Amino acid sequence: MLDRLSFPQPWLSLTLFFTWQFLSDGISGGSVVLGIILAWGIPQMTRRFWPDPPAVMRGWRAPAYALRVLWDIVVASVEVAKLILSPRQPRPMFICYPLELDHPLAISILVSTISLTPGTVGADVSDDNKLILIHSLDAEDEQEIIDTIRARYEKPLLEMFR
Amino acid sequence: MSTFAEIAISVLLLVGGAFTLIGAIGLARLPDFYTRLHGPTKATTVGVGAIVVSSVIYFSTLGRGIGVEEILVTVFLFMTAPVSANFLAKAAMHLEVKTTENTRGQTWDQ
Amino acid sequence: MILIALYITIAMVTLAALLNVYRVIKGPDAPDRVLALDTLYVNAIALIVLLGIALQTRMYLESALLIAVMGFVGTVAMAKYLKRGSVIE
Numbered sequence: 461m462l463d464r465l466s467f468p469q470p471w472l473s474l475t476l477f478f479t480w481q482f483l484s485d486g487i488s489g490g491s492v493v494l495g496i497i498l499a500w501g502i503p504q505m506t507r508r509f510w511p512d513p514p515a516v517m518r519g520w521r522a523p524a525y526a527l528r529v530l531w532d533i534v535v536a537s538v539e540v541a542k543l544i545l546s547p548r549q550p551r552p553m554f555i556c557y558p559l560e561l562d563h564p565l566a567i568s569i570l571v572s573t574i575s576l577t578p579g580t581v582g583a584d585v586s587d588d589n590k591l592i593l594i595h596s597l598d599a600e601d602e603q604e605i606i607d608t609i610r611a612r613y614e615k616p617l618l619e620m621f622r
Numbered sequence: 623m624s625t626f627a628e629i630a631i632s633v634l635l636l637v638g639g640a641f642t643l644i645g646a647i648g649l650a651r652l653p654d655f656y657t658r659l660h661g662p663t664k665a666t667t668v669g670v671g672a673i674v675v676s677s678v679i680y681f682s683t684l685g686r687g688i689g690v691e692e693i694l695v696t697v698f699l700f701m702t703a704p705v706s707a708n709f710l711a712k713a714a715m716h717l718e719v720k721t722t723e724n725t726r727g728q729t730w731d732q
Numbered sequence: 733m734i735l736i737a738l739y740i741t742i743a744m745v746t747l748a749a750l751l752n753v754y755r756v757i758k759g760p761d762a763p764d765r766v767l768a769l770d771t772l773y774v775n776a777i778a779l780i781v782l783l784g785i786a787l788q789t790r791m792y793l794e795s796a797l798l799i800a801v802m803g804f805v806g807t808v809a810m811a812k813y814l815k816r817g818s819v820i821e
Contacts, residue, residue: 482690537668544648553726575704583711597660632737639741646748662771691793702804709811714763
């Protein structure tokens with residue numbers, strides 16, 4: 461019973477509360493009450509969907525990773541734009557990427573990153589969380605793409621979720 | 623409004639519009655579903671992101687505060703674009719959508 | 733200067749929306765159409781933001797936020813339907 465009244469995800473609750481204050485026109489009694497109700501209700505309703513938190517999460521590494529991804533998104537968009545506007549046909553390829561990460565949250569961050577960055581879309585994760593299927597828009601060499609993803613994105617995530 | 627802000631806003635608007643257009647051209651021009659998936663997830667997301675950032679700069683130089691809505695829209699778009707691309711790719715693999723002849727590698731469906 | 737850039741951008745985004753409509757009509761498969769609709773709602777968000785700048789009002793931004801949320805839910809529901817044959821199991 462006590463668990464029904466708690467905040468299972470304190471950071472999510474805080475984010476929801478402050479976002480609600482910014483979204484409403486000025487902070488008032490009503491917006492604070494509604495904000496608390498949302499900050500309590502939404503984590504409670506969605507608690508079954510969240511994976512267990514990882515054993516160690518080094519959150520201070522997240523901003524550097526986010527900046528690198530943001531920069532790569534811009535570079536990737538320019539590359540895709542060049543390819544779309546050039547007359548030659550792209551050389552698409554499906555690639556199986558063997559995962560080293562095992563936490564579900566880390567895997568979903570990695571797949572999202574892959575989808576937003578250089579010429580690749582993460583298409584599927586195998587049921588045993590060991591392989592990702594990647595579709596690459598314009599690939600020369602399978603191994604090169606796997607090595608790039610491993611060095612640039614998976615290593616920092618491994619450091620973050622150990 | 624300062625000249626610098628005006629230039630920044632105009633350039634961001636034009637870059638955003640160009641990327642949105644390129645994403646749509648990719649959607650219309652590329653040969654199969656999986657290649658078409660790349661245009662909207664990258665070019666269009668960045669294009670709309672640039673337009674929204676220019677709106678943030680515009681209203682903050684007019685002195686109307688920083689827009690939380692704009693920032694929320696951008697964050698939301700960047701978070702959801704890969705998720706919906708992933709869902710659509712799974713659906714396409716399930717339906718065994720045709721790929722172009724020069725595609726290497728195999729899809730799977732589980 | 734902003735006004736000229738604004739008009740050019742609106743023209744480009746509208747053209748992009750027309751290309752998306754072309755893909756919705758042409759298909760050839762259901763996932764292509766859903767993808768085109770997904771891009772179309774992102775373009776609609778861009779047009780709403782541009783309208784807000786043109787009219788110098790921030791009133792429309794909340795509708796942009798709503799379209800972002802509803803469009804995502806719609807795309808996921810359609811993709812789920814295509815894969816499983818039902819949305820809620």
